[in-house]
Amino acid sequence: MDTAKDEFNIPNVIVDPRTRTQYSKGKFLGKGGFARCYELIDTTSGQTFAGKVVPKSMLVKPHQKEKMQQEVTIHQSLNHKHIVQFFSYFEDENNVYIILELCRRRSLMELHRRRKTVTEPETRYFVKQIVEACIYLHEKRIIHRDLKLGNLFLNDQMEIKIGDFGLATRVESESDRKRTLCGTPNYIAPEVINKKGHSYEVDVWSMGCILYTLLLGKPPFETSSLKDTYSKIRKNDYLIPENRISREVVLLIQRCLRHEPYDRPTMQQIYMDPFFTGFIPATLPTSVCTVAPRYSVMVPL
Ligand SMILES: CC[C@@H]1C(=O)N(C)c2cncnc2N1C1CCCC1
Numbered sequence: 010m011d012t013a014k015d016e017f018n019i020p021n022v023i024v025d026p027r028t029r030t031q032y033s034k035g036k037f038l039g040k041g042g043f044a045r046c047y048e049l050i051d052t053t054s055g056q057t058f059a060g061k062v063v064p065k066s067m068l069v070k071p072h073q074k075e076k077m078q079q080e081v082t083i084h085q086s087l088n089h090k091h092i093v094q095f096f097s098y099f100e101d102e103n104n105v106y107i108i109l110e111l112c113r114r115r116s117l118m119e120l121h122r123r124r125k126t127v128t129e130p131e132t133r134y135f136v137k138q139i140v141e142a143c144i145y146l147h148e149k150r151i152i153h154r155d156l157k158l159g160n161l162f163l164n165d166q167m168e169i170k171i172g173d174f175g176l177a178t179r180v181e182s183e184s185d186r187k188r189t190l191c192g193t194p195n196y197i198a199p200e201v202i203n204k205k206g207h208s209y210e211v212d213v214w215s216m217g218c219i220l221y222t223l224l225l226g227k228p229p230f231e232t233s234s235l236k237d238t239y240s241k242i243r244k245n246d247y248l249i250p251e252n253r254i255s256r257e258v259v260l261l262i263q264r265c266l267r268h269e270p271y272d273r274p275t276m277q278q279i280y281m282d283p284f285f286t287g288f289i290p291a292t293l294p295t296s297v298c299t300v301a302p303r304y305s306v307m308v309p310l
Pocket residue numbers: 038039040041046047059060061093109110111112113115162172173
């Protein structure tokens with residue numbers, strides 16, 4: 010039973026006027042920014058999607074409209090195995106609807122909360138897919154700017170799908186350094202806090218935070234207040250407990266978390282890092298959402 014306030018009066022059948030596809034409203038998935046999100050089922054094909062429903066009453070200021078347009082324009086232009094597929098965007102008199110690929114196993118945020126730390130093979134498995142998608146994004150001159158566990162979605166095959174391009178931007182030229190970022194990225198880089206120019210390197214910074222959080226169970230700069238966290242980021246003040254993770258991943262995290270953007274590796278260099286020469290499972294069972302996997306090696310009887 011959806012007891013939303015009437016501004017979200019969502020009809021039980023939603024029609025995409027361009028394709029005349031009819032969707033029936035399914036399970037409530039949760040809130041995402043201004044949106045209430047639902048499973049939407051195509052009544053003809055039976056395929057289920059993830060739908061973001063944003064009331065137009067929330068898009069009155071031109072600035073909000075432009076931000077949403079930018080998110081749609083960027084996301085619509087993407088097509089990659091490890092990026093959430095963008096299917097459609099349309100509106101009716103009350104709402105704007107965005108139709109996205111459904112990821113039935115939620116995100117790395119839920120997995121992290123349940124598992125606390127994950128094994129190095131699992132980390133290689135997940136981070137390899139994230140980096141492949143980021144190489145694709147950076148080649149298209151797109152910076153995600155808000156890579157975090159909650160935006161790294163998982164489907165039933167436990168494959169990573171990067172989503173939420175709400176803070177993403179396009180780099181006009183190679184020398185272009187972005188100066189503004191409207192919103193608060195979760196794993197925010199020092200050059201963004203200090204309002205210096207920023208570019209692709211902010212996504213590498215986030216990768217360092219993601220590696221650290223998955224392997225050590227909490228973010229590198231976490232404190233009880235945002236101000237203190239920003240101060241630790243500015244001072245590059247973080248610790249990696251020795252002997253809990255392998256030497257090469259300590260070195261990789263340290264390189265991704267270098268204070269100066271130009272000292273950080275590119276996504277391509279991360280992909281070639283010795284860390285990825287270690288064992289990488291070809292697939293992961295959905296049980297890893299709750300318990301560590303056991304890797305078995307076949308030996309002839
Ligand atoms: C539809 C919004 C968001 C999302 O972007 N995707 C791709 C997604 C895909 N599959 C399930 N949920 C998704 N979410 C959740 C819904 C509530 C908060 C974030």
